Amino acid sequence: MTEPRIERIDVRPIRVPLARAWGPDVRAVSVIEVVLRDTDGGAGRGFSWTPSIGASAVAALLRDDVAPFAVGRPAEPGLWRSAWEHVHEAGGGGITTIALAGLDLALWDLAGQRAGLPVADLIGRRAPDQPVYGSGVNLHYALEDLVEQTRRWVARGLGAVKIKVGRPDLAEDVDRVAAVREVLGPERALMVDANQRWDLGRAVAAAEALRPFDLAWLEEPLRADDTAGYVALRREAGIRIAQGENAHPVHRFRDLIDSGAVDVVQPNIVRVGGITPFLAIAALADERGVELAPHLLLELSAQLAATRVQRTWVEDVEGARFDELGVLTAGSGIRIHDGRVTAGSLPGLGLRFT
Numbered sequence: 646m647t648e649p650r651i652e653r654i655d656v657r658p659i660r661v662p663l664a665r666a667w668g669p670d671v672r673a674v675s676v677i678e679v680v681l682r683d684t685d686g687g688a689g690r691g692f693s694w695t696p697s698i699g700a701s702a703v704a705a706l707l708r709d710d711v712a713p714f715a716v717g718r719p720a721e722p723g724l725w726r727s728a729w730e731h732v733h734e735a736g737g738g739g740i741t742t743i744a745l746a747g748l749d750l751a752l753w754d755l756a757g758q759r760a761g762l763p764v765a766d767l768i769g770r771r772a773p774d775q776p777v778y779g780s781g782v783n784l785h786y787a788l789e790d791l792v793e794q795t796r797r798w799v800a801r802g803l804g805a806v807k808i809k810v811g812r813p814d815l816a817e818d819v820d821r822v823a824a825v826r827e828v829l830g831p832e833r834a835l836m837v838d839a840n841q842r843w844d845l846g847r848a849v850a851a852a853e854a855l856r857p858f859d860l861a862w863l864e865e866p867l868r869a870d871d872t873a874g875y876v877a878l879r880r881e882a883g884i885r886i887a888q889g890e891n892a893h894p895v896h897r898f899r900d901l902i903d904s905g906a907v908d909v910v911q912p913n914i915v916r917v918g919g920i921t922p923f924l925a926i927a928a929l930a931d932e933r934g935v936e937l938a939p940h941l942l943l944e945l946s947a948q949l950a951a952t953r954v955q956r957t958w959v960e961d962v963e964g965a966r967f968d969e970l971g972v973l974t975a976g977s978g979i980r981i982h983d984g985r986v987t988a989g990s991l992p993g994l995g996l997r998f999t
Contacts, residue, residue, distance in 0.1 A: 675700030679747035689755025738893020742918035749919025757993030805834035811842035875906035
């Protein structure tokens with residue numbers, strides 16, 4: 646019996662309006678659906694994703710370079726390494742790995758469909774559930790709106806929340822963090838995310854100003870590629886640093902960890918290139934004793950968090966789940982209850998786009 650091979654790959658960009666804008670220039674997000682068919686008649690469905698920039702470039706790379714390379718090759722997730730080497734001339738990460746995620750996720754979905762198993766069980770489910778934290782793109786929110794959002798998270802029973810910081814006046818950030826901490830009380834965890842807005846001096850000052858609020862981590866205070874800056878920040882500020890949503894291959898995560906630049910690594914499953922490289926990054930983090938918390942994409946992150954024994958915080962961005970955006974033909978099967986998330990039981994990824 647011959648192994649099935651990839652027969653065809655179809656690419657479909659989907660523009661998804663946001664119910665509430667993430668900012669004046671982010672009113673929609675882009676999903677690039679990838680449908681892969683094999684020579685046995687099987688079909689796997691994956692996707693690439695980019696909030697606001699680069700969707701057409703990702704779709705073109707998939708059509709023009711990734712699909713022609715993949716057609717005729719074995720329809721198995723093990724294809725990732727050779728596909729990455731093929732597109733590496735266009736960059737070791739970024740648009741290349743975002744495009745490769747569409748292929749990789751489709752292959753994992755196909756493998757799950759063949760086995761009749763969700764990806765979590767295909768890899769090996771090791772945790773019945775994992776903790777969820779509420780998150781929002783809320784730097785532009787008025788203070789009263791931010792407080793109301795925090796109350797919604799508390800009402801849902803979430804044990805942790807993350808808010809954006811990086812207002813022009815640091816005193817505003819302090820006031821906003823103080824208001825959120827008051828709603829949360831001392832027992833819930835609070836993270837803040839600066840989205841690369843500061844230089845080292847500003848980040849040190851902010852870490853000192855926010856110290857009274859017992860932060861679980863400070864996320865991406867500096868440009869994501871400023872490794873030396875992160876090393877210095879951890880040394881000078883004595884605060885837990887999280888980053889990795891803008892890091893790509895496993896080598897970059899190894900550099901961040903081994904240089905002492907980070908306490909929590911946050912790979913985005915699509916940006917790193919899919920499930921295959923994510924698993925390598927997770928294994929590296931475990932080997933080095935660094936915490937891992939996947940970035941965004943709850944429907945995927947929950948499934949991979951379920952394969953881990955270690956506590957793995959899963960991010961639930963308000964208004965960003967695919968079911969909330971109305972782009973799925975049916976529910977993903979992911980369940981959130983009492984501040985914890987349980988991966989679903991649908992075969993493969995369990996995601997079908999409208």
